[in-house]
Amino acid sequence: MQTNQLHKITWQDSIWFSDVDDTLINTAKNTEVASEGVELVFTARFGKEIGKKIKKNFIEVFHTMMAGLRNKTEDDWSTSAIKKEEFDNLWEKIEKYQQEIKEKYGTVKKFSREIFIQIAADRANLQISPELLYEAADAYWVTLSEKTELLPGVKNLTDIIKQHGRPLYLITSSDARLKLKSNGQFEYIPEYSESFKRERMQLLRNKGLEFNIVSIGDPEDKPHLDFFKKGINLAEKDFGSPIILKNAIFMGDSFTADLQTPKEQLGFGLVVLCQEEKAIVEIIDEHQITTNNLEKIIPYFL
Numbered sequence: 001m002q003t004n005q006l007h008k009i010t011w012q013d014s015i016w017f018s019d020v021d022d023t024l025i026n027t028a029k030n031t032e033v034a035s036e037g038v039e040l041v042f043t044a045r046f047g048k049e050i051g052k053k054i055k056k057n058f059i060e061v062f063h064t065m066m067a068g069l070r071n072k073t074e075d076d077w078s079t080s081a082i083k084k085e086e087f088d089n090l091w092e093k094i095e096k097y098q099q100e101i102k103e104k105y106g107t108v109k110k111f112s113r114e115i116f117i118q119i120a121a122d123r124a125n126l127q128i129s130p131e132l133l134y135e136a137a138d139a140y141w142v143t144l145s146e147k148t149e150l151l152p153g154v155k156n157l158t159d160i161i162k163q164h165g166r167p168l169y170l171i172t173s174s175d176a177r178l179k180l181k182s183n184g185q186f187e188y189i190p191e192y193s194e195s196f197k198r199e200r201m202q203l204l205r206n207k208g209l210e211f212n213i214v215s216i217g218d219p220e221d222k223p224h225l226d227f228f229k230k231g232i233n234l235a236e237k238d239f240g241s242p243i244i245l246k247n248a249i250f251m252g253d254s255f256t257a258d259l260q261t262p263k264e265q266l267g268f269g270l271v272v273l274c275q276e277e278k279a280i281v282e283i284i285d286e287h288q289i290t291t292n293n294l295e296k297i298i299p300y301f302l
Contacts, residue, residue, distance in 0.1 A: 005283075006286055009247050010247075011164040011301050012164065013244070014248075014301060015239070015244075015249070016168040016249050017231065017251070018250070018251040019173075019250075019253060023274050024150060024154050025149065025154075026148075030144055030148065033144075034140050034147065035055045035058050036143060037142060037144075038137075039054060040139060042055075042132075050124065054117070061116045062116060064086055065090065065116075067080055067081075068090075068091065072256060093122075094115055094119070095108055097186050098115070098178075100187070101186060111173070112177070113137045113175075114176075114180065115176075115186060117137060118180070130180040133180055137177070141200065150207055150208065153294045156295045158209060167235070169212055169213060169215065169238070170201065171231035171250075172216055173217040173257075174194065175193065176193060177192060177196045179192070188219075198216060212235070213234055213235070213238050215230055228261050228266060245266055246267060246269040248262075248268045248269055249269065249272060250272070251271075251294065253273070263287055263288065268287070270288070272288075272289050273288065273289070273290040274290075275290055278290050278292040281296050281297065
């Protein structure tokens, strides 16, 4: 599709929304570094060999879940280093640990690091206490926060957004901070989970990221329509008037999780898919751009 067929949004009308992890900051790549915090906790309790094994298992669980997030078709899985059977087996274990959560909320928390640590310990035939589990999860998130950096082009884009006096709203998934019950099931308390994510999001201001407010997916999570409506409602309260969604932009790293609902159900004027492997900006249709660097979309606004 030609550039001149792209839906036009002027800077003076633009309203910006964005996912956070792996859209504005590099979370997936920093997970291996952050897992060093998990390793240190287990090393202190069980020794270096066990610490290394838990770290290795944790990273494998994380990458398997990322494959499940990004591979949606048989063709996707055929070229994946991780096979669908591995993901299916892992998903079964994750659901088993969250049966009570699923009964109460209708779904499970896919990326709970507490669950990942528990499964990493299971694979090492290691029984752990809830206190050790929480300590390891805290160590992971502290290390990740310390290593967080904005992705290339993000600072320039957000500076331009600010220069035009336009708002930027973050709509981000829950970090799914869970608690382990005595019956072996995990418990999800939305307020508890959200408080941790909100602290992590405020740290982004120290990295030079300026935004208006953040909406966090507790208890609603993407790609559920209510997850996005919650963010839009909060944005409208901040903005002071209804938001015309044909002038709104949503940025994310997963089409199915971040962009499909805003584009197909809510009528956002433009969605931007961030994919590291894309060397050039690709216009998918009049309402979607794919890029590896958010700075590259600046010329597409009037």
